[in-house]
Amino acid sequence: MEKQKLILPKIQLGNTGHHVSRLALGGFHQVEISSEIVENVVNRFQDYGGNYIETARSYGDGASEKKLGKVLEGRRDQFVLCSKSGADNADDIRRDIDATLTNLKTDHIEFYYFHGVPDKEKLNKILAPKGALEGMLKAKDEGLIGGIGLSSHYLPMYIEGMTKLPIDLILIWCNYLEDLYLPEIQEDIFPFAREKNIGITAMKPLGDGFLYRSPTQAMRYAMSNNPDVLVCGMNSVQHVDEAVEAICQGPMTSAEGKTLLAEAPELGKYVCRQCGNCSPSLKELFRLEGYVDRQMIDYLEHNPADYALRLRLSPWFSLKEKAISIFKEKKWDEQKLKDEAGTVSCPYDIDVPRKTRLTLAKLNGGNADII
Ligand code: SF4
Known part of the structure; x- marks a missing residue:
């Protein structure tokens, strides 16, 4: 009997009006592969109904954007695209937006992110007169970008950013390693984003590759935290197949999650599961x-x-x-x-x-x- 073709589930992304696949193709790993393989990966992803692709200016100094621009030519409108910039002032972010649009061979992009905002100092520069927010809003007025997102590697920046910046989306970690020492992601940040109707896109379901032994479990675990979209770097057609299969199996139940945390080889006899036995x-x-x-x-x-x-x-x-x-x-x-x-x-x-x-x-x- 022929195997039934899998189709990715879709979701309304926050209040953005975009209906996107719950699996997104991450751009970081496009740097590692040729344009030809990127094309195969994009084709396969689209074949499963995938329509959300993210990248960043800094991934290979524009290489990821350029490869994606090449393979999306002629079908760019079939995708929701986002990229990111670490710039903190209006001139630099405008330069980055222009470069992104050139690289992606398009005249607009659905979302542009403040990338990896590290601390309050940087956030204050973004918010200051002639700061990057001013540049973003101008680009939005001109129709170059559709909405604004935020990512960081320092968790307090998410609540602060969602409070002070007019953002539509966050991009934040979601995996069973980081959840154990950063419980505030699930306890504070997800609920805060939900309350403000900010879309949650989640990244690093495999902990940057550390959880490579358990890809299906890792993705199903990440989905059990209920982000809108799970962004996954996939650098081969096989990775796309595996990721789609995991998403289509559905999120883990809480019993499955408990078993995973108890047995995951990467956590072993060292990573603290934060049970109640220690003070x-x-x-x-x-x-x-x-x-x-x-x-x-x-x-x-x-x-x-x-x-x-x-x-x-x-x-x-x-x-x-x-x-x-x-x-x-x-x-x-x-x-x-x-x-x-x-x-x-x-x-x-x-x-x-x-x-x-x-x-x-x-x-x-x-x-x-x-x-
Ligand atoms: S007993 Fe202590 S070290 Fe072991 S999982 Fe519980 S809190 Fe962590």
């Missing part, structure tokens, strides 16, 4: 460890490829300095934390005293390598 201070300490290195540097045995992946991905968000400054403000009694750790029995078999020693060394700027 609130210890739980927070381990969340700060996530800021430092995503709890990837565990000094346990791994094969060389996995070890290399951990080294590459662990500093990805550059949040170590922020973690150290939050840690200093806390003024915890470190001996008390160590004593508490000695009394904990972890249901995930994590050696809590060892993890506490390592985390304290990481946050104190000491040498965790010799602990």
Whole structure:
């Protein structure tokens, strides 16, 4: 019997008026492949009903935009497109918007994002007279962009940004590694966006590749958090097939989610699941460890490829300095934390005293390598 063809489910994206596929094709990984493969990937994605594509000015210094522009020629109107810029003033963002439109071979783009806003200082520059917001709004008035989005690698920027910027969309992480040390994504940011009717596009369902052993589970887990759209970097036709299959299977049930968190090989005997067995201070300490290195540097045995992946991905968000400054403000009694750790029995078999020693060394700027 012929296999039934899968078609991606669609959704109204916030209040943008766009009806988009719940799986988006991420542009970052288009940098790694030739235009010919990008074309195959786009064709397959469209074949499944995919119509939402995101990229950024910085991906390969415009290479992702250019490749997409080439393969979308003649069918650009069949897609909802978005790109991003890290510019903070009106002139620079206008230059970026113009470059994006040239690269994508189009005269307008549906959404343009403030890309990776790192802190209040940058947000203030964006908001200031002649700042990037002014440039964005002018481009919107002229019909060059349809709406505005926000992404960041520092979570407090989302609430601040949604409060101060007239945005339509956010782009934020959604995966079962980051959820464990950044619970505010689900507890605060998603509900705040929903309240303001801001569309939620979610990224990094595979934790930048760290969760590569479990792609289907990772995508179904991400969908269980109910973002509008899941953005996934796919650099082969096979990846598109796998991602579509996962989305079409539907979100994980909460029982499946619990099993995944208990058994996921990437979490193993090191990543804190934030159960109730440790004190609130210890739980927070381990969340700060996530800021430092995503709890990837565990000094346990791994094969060389996995070890290399951990080294590459662990500093990805550059949040170590922020973690150290939050840690200093806390003024915890470190001996008390160590004593508490000695009394904990972890249901995930994590050696809590060892993890506490390592985390304290990481946050104190000491040498965790010799602990
Ligand atoms: S007992 Fe284990 S999973 Fe639970 S909070 Fe402590 S370290 Fe984390």
